[in-house]
Amino acid sequence: MTSPLIKVDHLTRVFDVSKPWLNRVIERESKQYLRAVDDVSFEINKGETLALVGESGSGKSTIAKMLVGLLKPTSGSVLFDGHPIRMDTSKDMQQLRKRFQMIFQSPYASLNPRWKVTDIIAEPMIVLDVEKDRIQIKKRVEKLLELVGLSGKEGNKFPHEFSGGQRQRIAIARALSANPEFIVCDEPTSALDVSVQAQILNLMRDLQDELGLTYLFISHDLSVVRHMANRVGVLYLGALEEVADSEALFKTPKHPYTRMLLDAVPDLEMTGRKRKEITGEIPNPINPPSGCTFHPRCPYAEKRCKIEKPKLLETDSGAAACHFV
Amino acid sequence: MNTALSNFLASDFFYKFSRSPVAIAAFIVTMTLVLSAFFAPVIATQNPFDPGSLNLMNGFSKPGVVNDFTGETFFLGTDDQGRDIYSTILYGLRVSLFVGFSAVLFAMILGATLGLIAGYTGGRVDSIIMRIADIQLTFPAILIALLIFGIAKGITPPSYRDEVAIWVLILAIGLSDWVQFARVVRGATLVERNKEYVQAAKLIGRSPFSIMIKHILPNTLGPVLVIATISLALAIIAEATLSFLGVGAPPTQPSLGTLIRIGQSFLFSGEWWILFYPAVTLLALALSVNLLGDWLRDALNPKLK
Numbered sequence: 001m002t003s004p005l006i007k008v009d010h011l012t013r014v015f016d017v018s019k020p021w022l023n024r025v026i027e028r029e030s031k032q033y034l035r036a037v038d039d040v041s042f043e044i045n046k047g048e049t050l051a052l053v054g055e056s057g058s059g060k061s062t063i064a065k066m067l068v069g070l071l072k073p074t075s076g077s078v079l080f081d082g083h084p085i086r087m088d089t090s091k092d093m094q095q096l097r098k099r100f101q102m103i104f105q106s107p108y109a110s111l112n113p114r115w116k117v118t119d120i121i122a123e124p125m126i127v128l129d130v131e132k133d134r135i136q137i138k139k140r141v142e143k144l145l146e147l148v149g150l151s152g153k154e155g156n157k158f159p160h161e162f163s164g165g166q167r168q169r170i171a172i173a174r175a176l177s178a179n180p181e182f183i184v185c186d187e188p189t190s191a192l193d194v195s196v197q198a199q200i201l202n203l204m205r206d207l208q209d210e211l212g213l214t215y216l217f218i219s220h221d222l223s224v225v226r227h228m229a230n231r232v233g234v235l236y237l238g239a240l241e242e243v244a245d246s247e248a249l250f251k252t253p254k255h256p257y258t259r260m261l262l263d264a265v266p267d268l269e270m271t272g273r274k275r276k277e278i279t280g281e282i283p284n285p286i287n288p289p290s291g292c293t294f295h296p297r298c299p300y301a302e303k304r305c306k307i308e309k310p311k312l313l314e315t316d317s318g319a320a321a322c323h324f325v
Numbered sequence: 326m327n328t329a330l331s332n333f334l335a336s337d338f339f340y341k342f343s344r345s346p347v348a349i350a351a352f353i354v355t356m357t358l359v360l361s362a363f364f365a366p367v368i369a370t371q372n373p374f375d376p377g378s379l380n381l382m383n384g385f386s387k388p389g390v391v392n393d394f395t396g397e398t399f400f401l402g403t404d405d406q407g408r409d410i411y412s413t414i415l416y417g418l419r420v421s422l423f424v425g426f427s428a429v430l431f432a433m434i435l436g437a438t439l440g441l442i443a444g445y446t447g448g449r450v451d452s453i454i455m456r457i458a459d460i461q462l463t464f465p466a467i468l469i470a471l472l473i474f475g476i477a478k479g480i481t482p483p484s485y486r487d488e489v490a491i492w493v494l495i496l497a498i499g500l501s502d503w504v505q506f507a508r509v510v511r512g513a514t515l516v517e518r519n520k521e522y523v524q525a526a527k528l529i530g531r532s533p534f535s536i537m538i539k540h541i542l543p544n545t546l547g548p549v550l551v552i553a554t555i556s557l558a559l560a561i562i563a564e565a566t567l568s569f570l571g572v573g574a575p576p577t578q579p580s581l582g583t584l585i586r587i588g589q590s591f592l593f594s595g596e597w598w599i600l601f602y603p604a605v606t607l608l609a610l611a612l613s614v615n616l617l618g619d620w621l622r623d624a625l626n627p628k629l630k
Binding site: 065068069070089093094097101102104105106109110111112113114123124127128174178 | 520521522524525526527528529530531532540543544
């Protein structure tokens, strides 16, 4: 058993969503906090793809940001190959930054519109000091462009001259620029056409095989997750409800929330399975339900669920946080 | 270079320009005035501020009329000391444009820097900078310029006053005008800083300073350019106002405003041309720059396409 590449340990992030001080005094309200991520622990092994799924507001993107040092955890830690991820720019942290990257959700906002594509792709190499020689940089940018399926000559253009899918390819080339081992993909296809989505996903898989990359793949699209992931983690209100191998999770979901999500996927193969609608909405995270946060929507909820918060317990194929597993 | 020119000629921007007679006219007037100010020593008939080239007998020559004493003709007339109005206008235009451009540049750099810092840092720094800006907005700009001018006059020794007067003028107008640059840049920065390309730059450990300069600033320059053009007209008028009030450009380096002030004292004795021609020039300059700024704002605004 090798040690995991990423170890996320009791990660918690609380946002202060209070009104301004003067309003609080006049309206006699106390400070309000939102637990966006609540005590999440998981590991990612080298070469695998872990997917995090969940509804909007379940804390997926917050976890992603904390993993790459864009957001400071309130408590808990992220270890990258044994080194803690921090937000400073010290020498050892910059050394660590070479090894991870991120692909963002919107290919329209993630490329600076005033920069040429070559400069965009070369930026991580230059800032992280991977390559200094200008000719080498130019060569590598061309190589990266070809690697993601664009022509090496297109580096002279500006981002607005490309389509959404091409832009996401450029974003992938930028992510690969400093030769990382680990890439966080924050819903990389949700802003793209369905026809382009598949191309981008296949490109990402090919690159994974070719370069031995490790992915954290964040998505709300279960069919995309099934295509990409080795293991899947299900988030609900900032807490991890179930982690399991992809196959096992899709075949035999353990947690009632996972089951509800899977039942809601439209049945395109027309097997006659009735699609069950998702009932209820994700509760207000400022004031979450007591006990198991899923109990107001859970068909199996009992008294115990309202009082006691279930722990993430090991099952035969992973782990689930439910009193009935 | 050649491709840059042909790209520009084929651009939307140039097309819109070529279809707007107002913009073309304003551009021609502005360029004529700027160029004639630039080449003033070449095209002026005399250097009106070199006492050796003046002849007092030429005083109060009427425009286009032969002077009875010297036989010379001045097509815009002369003032009481025999200075050719046409030449004084050219030299005055120089001072007005120099002060206007410099003041706007100063206001732009100051305002953009503060706006960038306020927008990117947020929190307390943002509150402090923008409250200062709000307080300054409650005073009329000309009052602030007068105040700064007064303070500067108080602290500079009298022997230097004429030398530093132009720079004080630039400082005063610039300081009274930075607020709008700061507001616009701050607004744009607030939008840009949350975009993912900024996150991508943070991710690789770029410093806030280099993110602000290399990533955010270039994306806020569009509106800044528009405001700068409109501000230029305002700065020229502000300079003329201050000079008219006697606190601006010194008589040794008169601007258009100073010329108007000088001319105003002869208005009721019938020598109208001393006031009239500088005033018309100022009007043409301010109007054409303003029209150009208005057109630029419309042309660069995607919502009005």
